[in-house]
Amino acid sequence: MTWVELSTRLAHILIVDDEKTLRMMLSHAMQKEGYQVIEAISGEQCLDLCQQQLPDMILLDAILPGIDGFTCCASLRTMFGERCPPVLMITSLNDQESVDWAFNAGAVDYVTKPVHWAVLRQRVRRILQATWAMTELRQTMEHERVLMEQLEIANRELRRLASIDSLTQLANxxxxxxxxxxxxxxxxxxxxxxxxxxxxxxxxxxxxxxxxxxxxxxxxxxxxxxxxxxxxxxxxxxxxxxxxxxxxxxxxxxxxxxxxxxxxxxxxxxxxxxxxxxxxxxxxxxxxxxxxxxxxxxxxxxxxxxxxxxxxxxxxxxxxxxxxxxxxxxxxxxxxxxxxxxxxxxxxxx
Known part of the structure; x- marks a missing residue:
């Protein structure tokens, strides 16, 4: 199992749905896949939980009391920027306008109700793998950037030492x-x-x-x-x-x-x-x-x-x-x- 695959198995998934039955079914399906699950019943609770600790992914119902899923998703993007976890919208709306609205709000994908569980599992897995792969790439790029900075500092020091008299520290x-x-x-x-x-x-x-x-x-x-x-x-x-x-x-x-x-x-x-x-x-x-x-x-x-x-x-x-x-x-x-x-x-x- 690769590092990315292992990381997805340990992922924390936040499920946000006001329907208790669907929320329990989603939770059971995700736990069965080996994910750790957190639950919220509203957009407000979702935002509060994310401020305490960001999950690795959010399954977000589009239709919620108070702050709806679209507004909640947009708020998450505003609050956390690049740190925002990927959001998979779950919606009973299947018209073009609603789909566009979901993506414009910042969702990375969506599934419609009634949920096709095999499709949901594959999409969750794919999104997590892509997210962790991107995280790994960013970490690699950051590590390389730090190494390049250190190399440049070392080269500058070597150039300085090459032009300095070691005893007096004046130019040579x-x-x-x-x-x-x-x-x-x-x-x-x-x-x-x-x-x-x-x-x-x-x-x-x-x-x-x-x-x-x-x-x-x-x-x-x-x-x-x-x-x-x-x-x-x-x-x-x-x-x-x-x-x-x-x-x-x-x-x-x-x-x-x-x-x-x-x-x-x-x-x-x-x-x-x-x-x-x-x-x-x-x-x-x-x-x-x-x-x-x-x-x-x-x-x-x-x-x-x-x-x-x-x-x-x-x-x-x-x-x-x-x-x-x-x-x-x-x-x-x-x-x-x-x-x-x-x-x-x-x-x-x-």
Whole structure:
């Protein structure tokens, strides 16, 4: 026996008829089929019983005192919507208008009086099987919907994890490459500023040698948090660039604004006063930073921006570390040049 067939055998059927004899005959016929039976003698009682507990099916007489079967059926549909159990109308009316009225009220089928018991049994069985099959289908669809939602959540988490550095929880190098390329293409169309900050912890190898790699990991996490706290705009991206190097991508930001952000990060790290006994320039942890700005064009590449930021970082280290250096290496028009606080190289202007 299938699950649907088993479910129909356990079904609760509400019989609504004011004629005691017919109600008893219907009840006996349904119990003989293995169904559990509830009885009501009026439309009002039917509605009350359904509000307490919905049956699996209703055998409803069309002609009832007070609320007739048609009105009762329509009320059930209004009250319970998709949860409304299937209604089989039992009527002595066999004209087209009454049949249409029954279906318009929400009945799924009807039988006429005098009741043909074999026909009634088959119709009840068919309706219950169809109802339970539909219920099973809805449950399967809902289960699949939930699984799809869970799969989408899992995929989003996998995509997030694929773009996050596991130690610092900043974006990783892969995310850096994708985001920088995306912003390069966009700002090349818009002819907007794109700035990049590269930051390096001074003498970090000595820090690991002095305090151990576990402390070194905690130090990297703390610096990452300080960088993230400084980045205010959702459009900006903080990245663990590699090892003890960090990067910040700042779309629509001229060199002046990028230098301000870099110096703010530098100041926060200084204020944190993280002990660094292995440093050759301070008793506390320090950063060196390089900042570069470019207006993307067809004559330049994003590698130019990275190289410029790297050159600025190298210059900061040559000048004694624990400082920020910046440069505006850009293929630009004179009009754009005037918007920047730093001059570009004359031989690289259009």
């Amino acid at each position: 190098r892969r995310c850096f490459d994708e985001f920088l390329h995306q912003e390069w293409q966009r700002l090349r169309r818009e002819q907007g500023f794109l700035s990049l900050i590269l930051l390096d912890i001074d003498f970090f190898k000595s820090y690991n040698d002095t305090y151990g790699h576990q402390s070194g990991d905690e130090c990297l996490k703390r610096v990452a948090r300080l960088i993230e706290e400084t980045i205010k705009r959702p459009a900006d991206l903080a990245v663990r660039y590699g090892g003890e190097e960090f990067a910040v991508i700042l779309p629509n930001t001229p060199l002046e604004g990028a230098m301000h952000i870099a110096r703010e990060i530098h100041a926060k790290v200084e204020l944190a006063a993280i002990a660094h006994a292995g440093s050759r320039i301070s008793h506390h942890l320090t950063l060196s930073g390089g900042v570069a700005t470019i207006i993307p064009s067809h004559q330049s590449t994003l590698e130019d921006l990275i190289a410029s930021a790297d050159e600025a970082l190298y210059r900061a280290k040559l000048q004694g570390r624990n400082q920020i250096a910046g440069q505006f290496r850009i293929y630009c028009s004179q009009e754009k040049l005037q918007a920047s606080p730093e001059p570009c190289e004359p031989d690289r202007c259009d």
